[in-house]
Amino acid sequence: MGLIVPDAVERYLAGLNQLADPVLLEIARAGEQQGLPLVDAEVGGLLRVLATAVGATAILEIGTAIGYSGIWLAAALPANGMLVTMERDRKRAAQARENFVRAGVADRVTVMIGDASLMLAKVAGPFDLIFQDGDKRSYLPMLDRLVDLVRPGGLIVTDNVLWDGEVVPGFMAQATRKAEDTRAITEYNERLSRHPRLMTSIVP
Template sequence: MGHLTPEPVRDYLAALRCDPHERLAVIDDEGRAEGLPLVYPDTGALLHALALSCGARRILEIGTAIGYSTLWLATALPADGMMITMEYDAGRAARARDHMAAAGVADRVSVMVGDATRFLHKIAGPFDLIFQDSDKQLYQPMLDRLVELLRPGGLLVADNILWNGEVIPGYVTDKKYNDTDTAAIAAFSRRLAGDPRLYTSFLQVGDGVSVSIKRAS
């Protein structure tokens, strides 16, 4: 995923960042070496801060990969908190489980292997925070169910809303992504912006992050 923050600014902010668990660096190194699309560390730090700020006890994540963003979120949970994370790819899910065990948070993280579209109708809310980071074309179709699963005042966070800047027509000449995914992300953001159930802030963190708060009524 593209990083839109200039490198000196990124380095300056990275030097100030305090990572809550040493295993994060291990997962990050492993994932980047394989070219896996993990969240950037600044996005991970934002997820951790948001989970702490809303006192999250129940977290749902769509798109685990090998557990990098999972660990940023899980380390913000209290000891009796719980997190469900969903991953289509069985190999990645198994590696995520191994990382959670090595980090000592396996007791509060459940990795569900399979299609999240189906799982979402089998689990019960409410969740305090939901992180959407799966197939970009599924962001819109999943939105209504995710809002249902969120408690009033809870947070729905989505990654890649800037998509390497490609959501801005004409801005990126050397494109990395297909137009269908780009259009799906742009349409999702427009829908969030106009959704009366939510108040959404769109942030230039990492590859762009939306933070939506579910209104009380």
């Protein structure tokens, strides 16, 4: 049984997701072997829908890993669009660059290597969509910069803000995550829900 979405429902959703792009499947498998927490195909599909719905031509991603979510995002861009994606792990960034080539989207992707909290000062917006999937303790410190970088009416999408339910007091019999990370996400969610410049919805 999944903690938030039951396994049977996850299997149902996965079964409806007919897209079996071999490159994406291979990258997902490589991510699993390396123990990387990549988004799953259903979240990839959601990112693609959101990017398309806002007519995104400029997207920023924090946390490239090996390029899986980036490929979903870049695939939603028009030929003149651009995904800027940030990764501090050099080896992963190199793998991501190779994967963007294999997926045929490299002409629309710029991979920046380094700590996003420093690199965010160097990029110029506006972005139509920003996908925040970096380390949890940076979510809150980076938020106001991301709000400045997103265009009015654009989207800031943050992965995993329920932390498998761990942000809900009493949901887990025993904590499985670092308390600092759980606290950081809790504070982030509270800030989001009261942020004067944001309209927020949390999707389990």
